[in-house]
Structure formats: C-alpha cells, structure tokens
Amino acid sequence: MNNPIVTLTTDFGSEDSYVGAMKGVILGICPWAQLVDISHAVPAQDLVKAALLLEECSPCFPPGTVHVCVVDPLVGTDRPAVALSTPQAFFVGPDNGIFGLVWRAACEMWAAEELSVVRLTESRFHRDPVCPTFHGRDIFAPVAAHLARGTPVAELGPPVKTVRFAPIPAPEQQADGSMLGQVLSADRFGNCLTNLSRQDLAAVGPQPSLWVKAGDIVLGEIRATYAAVEPGEPLALIGSNGRLELAVRNGSFGAVTGLSPGALVVVCRGD
C-alpha cells in the first residue's frame, strides 16, 4: 500500500509556527503520511478562496487523499468541525463554507450512499486538551492523521446531512439569454477567475458564437490560449479549472483593466 497523502490548506501564512505544529501532530500519529502543502497564503479568513483552492486541487490527487483545510474565523465558537468522505477523497476542517464546492461536485458525481459527512465529536481522536484558538493543531490535524491511518470516518462522530456553502455568487441568466457573472479572484499573474462554468456558458449558446464583456471592456470571442492575441492584449478563455478566465497575454488583466473581484462579466451570443 502506498503512503497516505495529507494535504494542508490554511490562512496561517509561512512566518509562524502554526503550520509546523500541525505537521508535527500529523506525523506523530501517522509517521508514514506524505504531507503536501496546497497553500498557506489564503487571505486571512477568505472562505471563498479556500473553497476554490480545494475545488481546483483535489481532483488532481489520487483516491484516498486527506485534505485538511483550516480557514476558521469562528474557531472557539460552536461552529461544527466536520469530516467529509467521498470515493475520491477525505476533507477535514470547520464547517463554515470552505467545503461547499467540493461537496456539490461530489453530490453531482457520486451516489448519496457513497458520500458522508460527520461531526468531529469523538474526542479520543483529538489532542487533549484542545486549545480553543487552535483547532487546526488539536482537532483537524489529529483527525486527518487518523483518517490517513485508516480509521473509518464513521468513528469520528455522528453523521450530518450536508455542509455549509461559502457565499460564492451564482451566475444569473438574463431575459435576453445572456449570462451575468462576476470575477471571483485574481491569481499571482493577474489572471481573473470568474464564477462562470462551462455549463453556464453552454446555457447561452455554442462556444464559437459567444462574446464576452467585462466591465466596459469588450473581450470578444473565447480564445483557446493566451497566444491567440498580441502581447499586452486582453482576452477571455477557459481556464485550467474549467471556469471562464480573463487575462492579458504576458501581462496582468487586473493591472491593465483595473477590474478586480466583484467586477461584472457578461457572456452573450455574438452572432
């Protein structure tokens, strides 16, 4: 059997001891785990960014991978701690919306009886005592390590029906058939990710006929790759995660256009 993989996604940054403490706890319980950092640079308390990261990364990992995510503004309150189990992966963290996108994707892909969510109430899988400000180290890390060791998810606590969803705005189809979406986040290069999926675009019409506008900027048809336009020119394309993305070839869409998360994006038929 291969070593189990445990990934970590947090807003803890890389300056402090929080991530190292979590890794130490995991390796103390499951020394043969393979640890993988997804990101510790989630903006502080940014549930939407965390939800997007998990949605984008988790399908790339082999089945059985355990994804711990700790973006947890309500730590120390009675917000639930949960673990999700799908045929593809496990997810462990606070139930505050960060698992909404991966849960929705799992519900579309698998039968209900193959999925489960439990509340992490079985304290024998937690550290003792639990510090009320650091559930990452004292609840989520040890639970993830126990899952990596093979503990059945049902032992971790009682089942619940679903999880919360981060407030990601849904696209709206207009009376004229066009789809109104918005920019969700920008990456390091200034590429802007939107909330428009392939299905959202298909609801407007077949792709060669579609036309994209963002704010006041007409981007025209959806391109296959950055090189379809001249360096410095803006364009729209389907990003590597399957969502509509706005970019500038060899430049920053955000910097060139001044558009940022929240900016409106319209996709209509250009014919």
Added chain:
Amino acid sequence: MNNPIVTLTTDFGSEDSYVGAMKGVILGICPWAQLVDISHAVPAQDLVKAALLLEECSPCFPPGTVHVCVVDPLVGTDRPAVALSTPQAFFVGPDNGIFGLVWRAACEMWAAEELSVVRLTESRFHRDPVCPTFHGRDIFAPVAAHLARGTPVAELGPPVKTVRFAPIPAPEQQADGSMLGQVLSADRFGNCLTNLSRQDLAAVGPQPSLWVKAGDIVLGEIRATYAAVEPGEPLALIGSNGRLELAVRNGSFGAVTGLSPGALVVVCRGD
C-alpha cells in the same frame, strides 16, 4: 522503523536556492528522510523569532525528529556550530541563541544525563570544502542527515556544557505583585505574543482574578477564546503556545492598537 523527520527553519526566504540546496544535501546522505518546512520566512537574522518557532513547534513532533535551524548572522566567524540531543529531539545549527528556549525547556523536563550538546568539529560529517558563507548547506544539512541516519550525536564533536540564549526579555514582578512583560512578536493575523508564561501569570494570582493592560489599553480579564468579545474588540487570552497573547476578534491587535514588539504588558490582580 519509520522514516526519520528532518525539519528546516531558516531566514533564507523562498525566492533563492538556499533551502533547495540544503534539502538536496540532506537527501543525498539520508534519502529516506521526511523533510518538513517549519518556516523560511524568519525575518533576516531574527534570533528571537527563530527561538520562539522552535519552542512552539518542536514539542508537536514525534521523538527522534531532527530540527535544523539556520539563522546565522555570524556565519564565517568562529561562533560555534552545535548539535543538541534530548529524549524528544535533535537540534542542529549555530550556537547564537536560537536554541536557548528549547534547551531551557529540556533542562526543566529531563535529567542532565539525558541531555547533551556537542560542537560540530568532526569534519568527516561535513561537506568538503565548506563554503564560509553557507554553513547551512555544508555543515548543518549534512550533520542533520547523519543524525537522521542514526549517527550518535557524540561522534559529531566534543561535548560542551550549555548553549547561548537569545536576548528574550524576562518578565519582572513588581513590588505590588503585578507582572511586567512585553510583546515579543506578532503573527500573520496581528495577534501579539508576549513573554508571559502560565507560570508568570500564576505568580500574580489565580487566573479568574487577573487583569491585563497593554500600553494604555485595558484588556481586562483573560478570556478563553476570541469569541468571548465582540468582533473588532481587543482581548487577552492564553495562546496556543501557553503564553499570554493579545488579539482583536476577527481583526489585527497590532493594527487596531498601534502596539508592536517591545510594548509593555502588565498583569495584575483585578479584585
């Protein structure tokens, strides 16, 4: 036997090749080591921050873990290079104060005969030649890898009695029984860590009776968690590392109050 763990803590940043070079050297000597990054974002030459990181993280790792720490402003001088051995862990790096806190904690926890410090004089465990500006790659990484392989610490060089201590200010108890401490560092969220331990607080009085003031700001009693106050309000609590911490719920204590490392903190009896 499980794979040995080697952690790395440096001020090398993540832009350059220094960390990668160290990891390559470790894996060349001990290919089955499990490498774990604690942090490479220690502010340049900040011995106190390095000492705090090691103190906070190392107790979370399983026994036998090797912690390499390279924050080394005096590299190339005759400052000693050392390895520490305790029943819990090994530590490898320059003897400039970064190991002071973990050594003090070890001396409180274990008998003297279970502890040792050696100077790293046995050059057969170093790279050849040793670059005078990069002992991280040429001395500390290979020594850590040899410890991970099982080389006894006594083979690395002659024993020494103790290590240096980073200049972390000690709290001072006042004539009226109150304890005067200070802010040591701030984390990514703006939470301010102080030099006041649980024992320091106990010397003032039992916790429900204690009252905290930082600079001109009265924080009042010590809370159990952030949620004990309203969002945006400052509070004092015992942080996840056992020290008094100053925070703002869902905000940055540093930004809200203007207080930074060095600011004075007083704990007195409020009754």
Added chain:
Amino acid sequence: MNNPIVTLTTDFGSEDSYVGAMKGVILGICPWAQLVDISHAVPAQDLVKAALLLEECSPCFPPGTVHVCVVDPLVGTDRPAVALSTPQAFFVGPDNGIFGLVWRAACEMWAAEELSVVRLTESRFHRDPVCPTFHGRDIFAPVAAHLARGTPVAELGPPVKTVRFAPIPAPEQQADGSMLGQVLSADRFGNCLTNLSRQDLAAVGPQPSLWVKAGDIVLGEIRATYAAVEPGEPLALIGSNGRLELAVRNGSFGAVTGLSPGALVVVCRGD
C-alpha cells in the same frame, strides 16, 4: 531502492492552486515520489532566475533526481516541451532557456553519449486533454512522474540536439586584461550575484591580486567571508555557488549601494 525525488521550481507563487495541482498529478502517477519545493517565487516569467536556481540547486541532489521547472511565458504556443537526461539528473519543462545553464554544465562534465534531450511528443505520458494554458499540470508533472517511475527518457519523444539558453550576459575580457561582468540577481538578504565565475576571475589573474569595482564603488580584494569587513561595510567574495558575489556585512548590498541587476562589475589586477 530509495524513493525517487521530484523537485519543483515555478513562478506560480504560493497563493493559487497551480502547485498543488501539479503535486497531485505527480503523486497520482508515482505515489512513492518524494516531492521537494525549490522555489515557487521565481518572478513571473523570469527565465534567468529560473536558470540560476536550477544551476545552483541541482548539483546538491542525489543522482536520478527529477527537476521539473515551469516558468513558461510561451505556454500555448509551439515552443517545445523537453526532458533532459544526464548521469546526475533529469530536467523537465519548456525549452525556453531555463535549462541552458544546467545543460552547459552537463556538457562540460560528461561525454556527449551520456547526455540526451528529447521533445515531449508522446502524448500517452501526458494528461488528456491537455489544457493549453497549464502544461505544468498536464504535460510536465505527468512526464516527471513517469521519469520518477523509471520510464526511459527515450520513450518520451524524439531526440533533439540541444536546448535554448536564457539571455544571461557573458563577461567580457577587456584589452587591459580586466574582466567586465554584471549583477544578475539579488537574494533575500540583498547580496548581489554576478555573472563572473571562478574561471572568469582566473583569466584575469591569481586571486590574491584581484581587485573588484561595482558601479562607482571600490570593493577592493576578494574576501573569504563576510566577517572580513566591519558590519555595514561592502565587500566582494566568492559566493556559495562559485560566482563572484557582492555583499554588505549584516546588511543589504543592494540597499546600501543602490546597485541592482544590470549594474556593471569590473575585476582587474590590483598589483
């Protein structure tokens, strides 16, 4: 046999899902790979910095290590994707200059029949479909994982003769025997790396007689280590990578002198 090592060097940053996606793909194909981050903080599209990182790090890793590098401004164009094989390592990524320095070093060290470069045309080793904006995830990660599993490099595609070279300026020897070089990059501490190698210096004269000037600043003789000058004083020394480096003891050469990449450096005989 030890676990194969796969290192990653990119300009993807640590905020987004790109690096995590690549790691998931690698572990899906070769779950026993040991992943090592070199850097994900290469400045966006900086081919020279990527080439320098690979040159500096790769000699420290054990033979057989697979180095994936994705700094890829021309992704989606017909720029070739390549894998290099040497007795020391494999390299996988776009053929845009990032492998120029490691290839030149390999050609100096090994016989031609021990080296090979192939174009990555065999799509059975790629993900399907390949996203035209993310060859890191869909071509380079899976190819690296197949190399780590032991797939012969010749199966990946047809051989090509050489690779491209990043535009790293070559030092020029002047009529008076002095050598004219320049600053290539600065590290986190403000140390400035030059394009002058030990051989370049030897072409001017034996080291004790050499004299260094950078911009208008006379640095004088080449020192053994930072401690050879007073704190705050600038100096020239041979850096840990074998190139001439400009530094300020316990300070930043860049900040103190105002010199940055592109600044001219002259080495002449001081006697």
